[in-house]
Amino acid sequence: MSPxxxxxxxxxxxxxIFETRTQDLSLEQAxxxxxxxxxxxxxxxxxxDKLTEG
Incomplete structure (x- = not known):
């Protein structure tokens, strides 16, 4: 099953949209x-964790 x-x-x-915007990042930027x-x-x-504490 695909995520x-x-x-x-x-x-x-x-x-x-995220994929399109990040395609041109350099290795350092990524x-x-x-x-x-x-x-x-x-x-x-x-x-x-803080919000779900008793």
Whole structure:
């Protein structure tokens, strides 16, 4: 099963837009972008944990 199977139509469109916008990134830009995305995922996880605490 493809990971996109669980996405809504709007989310699949967002993925296509994201792909188009990131195609021309240099290697350095892509690495910086991935690092920032990972950092933001960790912040999101921490926020979610705080919101779901008893």
């Amino acid at each position: 996109e199977t669980n996405l809504t139509l709007e989310q699949r469109l967002q993925v296509q 690495q910086e972008f991935l690092l920032e995305m990972f950092r933001q995922m960790l912040v999101k996880d921490n926020l979610f």
